[in-house]
Amino acid sequence: MLVKLDKQAGVRAPLRSTGSIGTDIRALRRSRNWTLNDLAARLDRSVGWLSQVERGQSEPALADIRTVAALFDLPVSFFFSQSPDTPEAAYVVRSESRRAMSDEGKGLVESLLSPDLGGAFEIVHSVFAAGARCPQPFVRLTEEAGYVIEGSLTLIIDGENFVLKRGDSFRFAGETVSWVNEGEVPAVLIWVIAPPVY
Amino acid sequence: MLVKLDKQAGVRAPLRSTGSIGTDIRALRRSRNWTLNDLAARLDRSVGWLSQVERGQSEPALADIRTVAALFDLPVSFFFSQSPDTPEAAYVVRSESRRAMSDEGKGLVESLLSPDLGGAFEIVHSVFAAGARCPQPFVRLTEEAGYVIEGSLTLIIDGENFVLKRGDSFRFAGETVSWVNEGEVPAVLIWVIAPPVY
DNA sequence: TGAATGAAAAAATGTTTGATTTTTTCATTT
DNA sequence: AAATGAAAAAATCAAACATTTTTTCATTCA
Incomplete structure (x- = not known):
């Protein structure tokens, strides 16, 4: 069960993650205040596709992940260093x-x-x-x-x-x-x- | 010079402090989302007075500080452990x-x-x-x-x-x-x- | 003399509404 | 199954207004 935290208290909404690449990408995008459109343009992909990727309904190609890593100055390995599944x-x-x-x-x-x-x-x-x-x-x-x-x-x-x-x-x-x-x-x-x- | 940080970035305004008791009290009050009125009532003092105290224009009595300490579950010493003036x-x-x-x-x-x-x-x-x-x-x-x-x-x-x-x-x-x-x-x-x- | 008050002025915050932007969904194409 | 493009849904934004909160200050109190 997910506790509903009120906005006023300054707690950002999406904390619980699925640990997927899409979740990471969404958080990264948000940290720069980019819209789906902003990032999709830089990846030369459609907005709809990016939305799906971020929600785990579609898999990005390796090339896309590489571009994302470069955009956010992170090693590609970051997206694969999954926490153990405990x-x-x-x-x-x-x-x-x-x-x-x-x-x-x-x-x-x-x-x-x-x-x-x-x-x-x-x-x-x-x-x-x-x-x-x-x-x-x-x-x-x-x-x-x-x-x-x-x-x-x-x-x-x-x-x-x-x-x-x-x-x-x-x-x-x-x-x-x-x-x-x-x-x-x-x-x-x-x-x-x-x-x-x- | 105080850098103006924009709201959108989520940075709260009053960071630079004078290191005074009033500043502490204001921060404590804010951390509970209390208004001047809320705290003044608990101290059995007027709103105007509390505003002055928080801005260093008036000195609270020791009794007031004790009450504040109790309200926020802090040792009274907290208000006197001033950082060295460097x-x-x-x-x-x-x-x-x-x-x-x-x-x-x-x-x-x-x-x-x-x-x-x-x-x-x-x-x-x-x-x-x-x-x-x-x-x-x-x-x-x-x-x-x-x-x-x-x-x-x-x-x-x-x-x-x-x-x-x-x-x-x-x-x-x-x-x-x-x-x-x-x-x-x-x-x-x-x-x-x-x-x-x- | 400075603490403390109360009331008026100023500032900040909240609310509503409609418009705009952003995101999701999904039928279709590659 | 990836990817698109367009429609639907959701979220965000801006302006105007109301309300709350804070500051100021003339005055009283001890």
């Missing part, structure tokens, strides 16, 4: 079965800590390699907060440097942000973003 | 200067990981004492997620038991939830709640 999968993500959201090699490995995309916020496990540096500062229309589990990370918020160590936390919203790991070991953080950007 | 305080919370949101002794110590109350979600550091047990299951109109940093915690979601270990994470929304720490050591978690309940 009853707990709706609620729990085991440390060994997180879905990777970025490829190794960029100095930052992000993986999803929630059972699926969607919801009011995104909670991500991020590992910043020693010496890694944000390619360029970014600004997002989001509220973001984080907590340092291991190692140390320098955050640059609106030009000010903050060296965060284990146990430190932060929050910002709307500022220009960048980061560097100036330590000798990887920095491990929990990072929360609302609303979701992936 | 420029970073707007963005960063150091591990040694978190604001405690619950008194020791209940088996659960929660402390705030964001620089102030308010915002789209709440991020909390929670330590569940070994053997501690949730006094009774709860249901909230929120979306909640968490990550186990240390130790182990059993979550009971809609009657199903999930034993979470270090590195595991979870998310739920609308379910009936309870918890026990059946381990021998404290369980340390990061817990995210949207929208804020404190």
Whole structure:
């Protein structure tokens, strides 16, 4: 039974997922505020088809999945890293079965800590390699907060440097942000973003 | 300068705080969807006065603060655990200067990981004492997620038991939830709640 | 002297309605 | 079975108006 949460409380509707590719695509599309038409155009497919795909009534071709992955800057593997088919999968993500959201090699490995995309916020496990540096500062229309589990990370918020160590936390919203790991070991953080950007 | 974030993106307005008691009270009141009138009535004070207090134009009496603390089930100390007056305080919370949101002794110590109350979600550091047990299951109109940093915690979601270990994470929304720490050591978690309940 | 009030003004929020956009459905084609 | 295109259904949006909530401020209270 699905509990009806009232809108006013700010809880987004579609949380319970089927864990299908279509559900992922829908969440990704929504995170960018795109309509079916917006995404269908980019895939060079019809709106009706996309609607069917998102609801699991039709299977996208591999080529389509590749395009979607590219559009959202995700590894294709993301769409196939299915959570094990246990009853707990709706609620729990085991440390060994997180879905990777970025490829190794960029100095930052992000993986999803929630059972699926969607919801009011995104909670991500991020590992910043020693010496890694944000390619360029970014600004997002989001509220973001984080907590340092291991190692140390320098955050640059609106030009000010903050060296965060284990146990430190932060929050910002709307500022220009960048980061560097100036330590000798990887920095491990929990990072929360609302609303979701992936 | 305060960046204007657009509503559509779902970012709540009043983030930057003055760090005053009034700001805390306003955030707490809002988290329960109470109007000035609702809270003023409970404090047996006028609406105008409360408006002034929340905006720092008037000082509440100690008795008022005690009542507020009781209403929101917070220790009075919460309102006086000011973050150090450094420029970073707007963005960063150091591990040694978190604001405690619950008194020791209940088996659960929660402390705030964001620089102030308010915002789209709440991020909390929670330590569940070994053997501690949730006094009774709860249901909230929120979306909640968490990550186990240390130790182990059993979550009971809609009657199903999930034993979470270090590195595991979870998310739920609308379910009936309870918890026990059946381990021998404290369980340390990061817990995210949207929208804020404190 | 600053806390506190009450009432008027201002601001914010909610509601309705009709129009528009977005999504779903489905018969048909590839 | 994938994919389309068009009709139906559902959801979203904008404007106008009503209502609620918040702020302001002159005044009283202790």
